[in-house]
Amino acid sequence: MQAKIATLTLNPALDKSTEVDRLVAEQKLRCGPLRFDAGGGGINVSKAIQRLGGQQVAVFPAGGHNGKLLCELLEKEGVKTESVSVLGETRENLSVLESSSHAQYRFTLPGLQITENQADECLDIIKKLTPDYLVASGSLPPGLPETYYEKVAAFAKNIGARFVLDTSGEALKAAADEGLFLLKPNLAELSVLAGVEKLEMNEVDDAALKIIKEGMCEVVVVSLGPQGALLVTKSGFEHIPAPMVKKQSTVGAGDSMVAGMVWALNEGKSFREMAQIGVACGTAATMNQGTELFHTEEVWRLLAWIQQYGDRYRLRDFGT
Numbered sequence: 001m002q003a004k005i006a007t008l009t010l011n012p013a014l015d016k017s018t019e020v021d022r023l024v025a026e027q028k029l030r031c032g033p034l035r036f037d038a039g040g041g042g043i044n045v046s047k048a049i050q051r052l053g054g055q056q057v058a059v060f061p062a063g064g065h066n067g068k069l070l071c072e073l074l075e076k077e078g079v080k081t082e083s084v085s086v087l088g089e090t091r092e093n094l095s096v097l098e099s100s101s102h103a104q105y106r107f108t109l110p111g112l113q114i115t116e117n118q119a120d121e122c123l124d125i126i127k128k129l130t131p132d133y134l135v136a137s138g139s140l141p142p143g144l145p146e147t148y149y150e151k152v153a154a155f156a157k158n159i160g161a162r163f164v165l166d167t168s169g170e171a172l173k174a175a176a177d178e179g180l181f182l183l184k185p186n187l188a189e190l191s192v193l194a195g196v197e198k199l200e201m202n203e204v205d206d207a208a209l210k211i212i213k214e215g216m217c218e219v220v221v222v223s224l225g226p227q228g229a230l231l232v233t234k235s236g237f238e239h240i241p242a243p244m245v246k247k248q249s250t251v252g253a254g255d256s257m258v259a260g261m262v263w264a265l266n267e268g269k270s271f272r273e274m275a276q277i278g279v280a281c282g283t284a285a286t287m288n289q290g291t292e293l294f295h296t297e298e299v300w301r302l303l304a305w306i307q308q309y310g311d312r313y314r315l316r317d318f319g320t
C-alpha cells in the first residue's frame with residue numbers, strides 16, 4: 001500500500017464519553033449512553049484528513065481488546081489503518097459532560113508502555129508506505145525516550161517525507177533541533193522552542209523567525225486559539241484571524257488545524273491558503289461538542305469568511 005500522507009500515533013487511546021446531570025461525590029451517578037471514539041493526536045489528524053477527502057494511512061501500536069476496537073472504529077469511518085500489535089491494553093480515556101453546567105471533565109489515563117523496537121516497527125511500516133508527508137502528533141507513551149521524535153525527524157529525511165510534528169515539551173524541542181518541515185506550536189510550545197519562559201504577542205513573529213533561522217523548520221504556524229494563527233516563513237509573516245463562532249468544545253482543535261494544513265499542502269495550495277484552511281478546520285472543530293471534530297461544510301463556510309473578511313480583522317500587534 002502507498003499513501004500520500006501517513007500519520008503516526010505512538011500513544012493512541014480509546015476515548016469513551018458520556019453525560020451526567022450533576023457530578024456529585026459519594027452518590028451513584030446515572031450516566032447517559034457510552035460513546036466510543038478512536039483517539040490520540042495522529043489518529044485525530046487521520047480522521048480529519050479523511051473527512052476532507054484526502055488519502056491517508058494511520059499507523060499506531062495497538063494492544064488487546066481496546067486496540068482491536070480502535071482499528072474497527074477507524075475502519076468504519078473509512079480511515080485506513082496499519083497497526084503494530086503490542087502486549088497489554090491500549091489506554092482508555094474518559095470524558096464526562098455535566099449537562100447542568102456544560103462543563104466537561106476529562107480523565108486521561110497513562111498510556112500503554114511500548115518498547116523502542118515496537119515504535120521502530122511503526123517506522124518500518126511507514127517506510128513501505130513511501131509517504132510525501134509524515135505527521136506525528138501527541139505525547140510519547142511510557143517506555144520511549146524523550147528523544148524519540150528526533151529519531152522520527154531523521155527517519156523522515158531519510159525516506160524523503162516532509163515531517164510535520166505537533167507535540168510539546170522536551171519531545172518537541174529534541175525533534176526540532178534535528179530539523180523538520182512544519183511546526184504548529186501554540187504559544188507555550190513556541191516559548192519552549194525559542195528557549196524563553198513566556199512570549200508576549202508582539203514577540204511571536206521574532207520567536208518564530210528565530211526558530212526558522214536556526215534550522216528547526218521551514219514553516220511555522222503559531223496557533224493563537226480564538227485569535228487564529230500567525231503564519232511565518234523566512235520571507236515574512238501573516239496573521240490569519242479566526243472567525244467568531246459559538247464555541248462548544250476546543251477538544252481536537254489543534255489536530256483539526258494540523259490536518260487541514262497537511263491536506264492543503266498535499267493539494268498543492270500556497271502556504272497562505274494552507275494556514276487559512278488550518279484556521280478554518282481548527283475553528284470548525286470548536287463548534288462541535290466533545291471529541292467530535294468538524295463538519296466539512298462548516299470548514300468551507302469559515303474559509304470563505306477568512307478569505308473575504310480576514311484582512312479587516314488582522315491583529316496589528318506583530319512586528320512592533
Ligand SMILES: Nc1ncnc2c1ncn2[C@@H]1O[C@H](COP(=O)(O)OP(=O)(O)OP(=O)(O)O)[C@@H](O)[C@H]1O
Pocket residue numbers: 185186223224225226227228229242243244245247250251252253254255257278279280281282283286
Ligand atoms: N475559542 C476559539 N474560537 C475560534 N477558533 C478557535 C478557538 N480555539 C481554537 N480555535 C481554532 O483552533 C486552532 C488551534 O487552536 P489552539 O491554538 O488552541 O491550539 P492548541 O493549543 O494546539 O490546541 P489543542 O488543545 O487542540 O492541542 C486556532 O488556530 C483556531 O483556528
Ligand SMILES: [Mg+2]
Pocket residue numbers: 166186254255
Ligand atoms: Mg496542540
